[in-house]
Structure formats: structure tokens, C-alpha cells
Amino acid sequence: MTALLVENLSKTYPPRRGAPPPRPAVDGLSFRLPMGETWGLLGGNGAGKTTTIAMLLGLLVPSGGTILALGHDMTKDRFAALARMNFSSPYIALPHRLSVAENLRIYAHLYDVPDMERRIATLAEDLNLTELLDRPAGELSAGQKTRVALAKALINRPALLLLDEPTASLDPDTGDWVRGWLERYSAESGCSILLASHNMAEVERLCGHVLMLKEGRILDQGSPAALTAQYGREDLEQVFLDIARGTRAETMA
Numbered sequence: 640m641t642a643l644l645v646e647n648l649s650k651t652y653p654p655r656r657g658a659p660p661p662r663p664a665v666d667g668l669s670f671r672l673p674m675g676e677t678w679g680l681l682g683g684n685g686a687g688k689t690t691t692i693a694m695l696l697g698l699l700v701p702s703g704g705t706i707l708a709l710g711h712d713m714t715k716d717r718f719a720a721l722a723r724m725n726f727s728s729p730y731i732a733l734p735h736r737l738s739v740a741e742n743l744r745i746y747a748h749l750y751d752v753p754d755m756e757r758r759i760a761t762l763a764e765d766l767n768l769t770e771l772l773d774r775p776a777g778e779l780s781a782g783q784k785t786r787v788a789l790a791k792a793l794i795n796r797p798a799l800l801l802l803d804e805p806t807a808s809l810d811p812d813t814g815d816w817v818r819g820w821l822e823r824y825s826a827e828s829g830c831s832i833l834l835a836s837h838n839m840a841e842v843e844r845l846c847g848h849v850l851m852l853k854e855g856r857i858l859d860q861g862s863p864a865a866l867t868a869q870y871g872r873e874d875l876e877q878v879f880l881d882i883a884r885g886t887r888a889e890t891m892a
């Protein structure tokens with residue numbers, strides 16, 4: 640079973656007036672994420688992670704290639720796929736004046752979630768949000784907002800979850816709590832997760848397989864342990880630095 644089948648996916652943003660044509664932000668990306676697995680999408684600033692996720696969500700039209708999400712072609716049949724997908728991103732803020740509960744109700748309506756109030760109460764309990772349900776979303780701390788964003792992302796019990804930097808700007812304790820929670824959630828629900836992150840320890844902990852992106856292309860891939868061994872390094876952080884700096888040849892020599 641395949642959660643995501645991506646073939647030759649590309650995106651070139653339109654050139655700015657007077658500027659030379661930009662290089663592709665995503666350049667011929669192909670991978671297959673099996674159902675129930677958590678994969679990492681890694682790469683330095685500008686490597687193409689957010690552009691990839693935006694195309695996987697149907698928010699951005701690819702310049703080329705195909706995306707099959709949960710068996711549905713995203714160009715022809717994306718609403719069938721989106722009903723069973725969800726995402727969280729630090730770049731998307733929840734309406735500030737609405738309370739946490741009101742925000743979650745809006746998303747529950749969008750996804751036509753059955754027994755909405757019970758689903759919100761369960762998620763609130765799971766994610767330590769019950770005390771915050773009546774608070775305006777704009778008044779929450781970064782850590783509290785992250786937990787609300789996760790509740791929003793899980794409201795429709797997604798089979799495929801796309802997470803862009805799920806623990807960015809969290810203190811180590813809250814980040815650790817969110818990671819532990821995601822670990823348990825994916826094991827219990829069988830949900831497939833694609834996780835873009837700059838936190839290598841997080842990726843080592845959560846992801847069975849990692850796609851290493853540079854300039855829109857997959858430069859290398861494998862399990863964190865296999866990549867670490869392949870590069871003769873001690874951890875994924877060092878592998879990441881080798882790839883980002885192009886120093887692999889020296890380190891392998």
C-alpha cells in the first residue's frame with residue numbers, strides 16, 4: 640500500500656520582471672512513501688521542502704510530474720485525497736480572535752467530521768488543550784499554538800499527514816513532548832507522515848527513512864542509521880552538513 644507516489648515532480652516559480660529565469664525550486668523529485676511509515680524531508684534553507692509540501696497539498700500547481708496521494712491523482716481528483724489528508728505548518732496562522740474551540744470547529748466542519756464536539760474534546764484531552772479551548776488563538780504561546788495546530792491537523796483522523804517543522808520555535812521540553820506524542824500517534828493510528836524538519840535529532844527519532852534534498856533534488860536517501868554509516872559519520876546532523884556543504888568526497892576519502 641502506498642500513501643504517496645511522487646514521480647518527476649518539478650516546480651519553477653515565474654521569473655521576476657527583469658530578473659534571469661530562476662532555477663527550479665523542485666527539480667524532478669520521485670519517491671514512494673509506503674502506508675504507515677514516517678519519512679523525513681531534509682534540506683537546507685531553500686532546498687525545496689515547503690514548495691514540495693505545498694504541491695503535495697494541492698496548494699501550488701506543479702510545473703511537471705505527477706502526485707498520487709492515497710491512490711488519488713492530485714491533478715484530477717484532489718478533493719478525494721484531501722479529505723483523508725491534513726497538515727501543519729508554522730507559516731499558517733489560525734484566526735487570532737476566534738477561540739481554540741471555534742477554530743477547531745471550523746476545521747471540523749470543513750472536513751465534515753462526525754460527532755464533532757466529541758472529537759474536539761478527545762483531541763483537546765490528548766494534546767493538553769482542554770484548559771485552552773475558550774482562549775482566543777492569538778493569545779497563546781508558541782508551544783500552545785503548536786499543540787492547537789496539531790489538533791487541527793488531526794481533526795479528520797488523516798491517513799496521510801504532512802508536517803512542516805512541527806517543533807520549530809518550541810523549547811526543548813515542549814519539543815520533546817510533541818515528538819513523543821507524534822511517535823505514539825503514528826504507531827497507534829497507522830497514519831503515514833512526511834515530516835520536513837531542520838532538527839536532525841527529531842528526524843532520527845521519528846523517521847524510518849529520510850530524503851536528503853538539495854537545490855530541489857534528492858541527493859541521497861535511506862534510514863538515518865544507513866545514511867550515517869554510509870557517510871562514515873556519527874549522526875544525521877553530520878551527514879546533513881556533508882551534503883549541505885558538499886564535503887562528502889573529502890570526508891569519505
Ligand SMILES: Nc1ncnc2c1ncn2[C@@H]1O[C@H](COP(=O)(O)OP(=O)(O)OP(=O)(O)O)[C@@H](O)[C@H]1O
Nearest residue numbers: 652653664665682683684685686687688689690691
Ligand atoms: N512564492 C515564491 N516565489 C518565488 N520563489 C519562491 C517562492 N517560494 C519559494 N521560492 C524559492 O524556491 C526555492 C525553494 O524554497 P522553499 O521555501 O521550498 O525551500 P525550503 O526547503 O522550504 O526552505 P526553508 O528551510 O528555508 O523553509 C528557494 O530558492 C525560494 O527562494
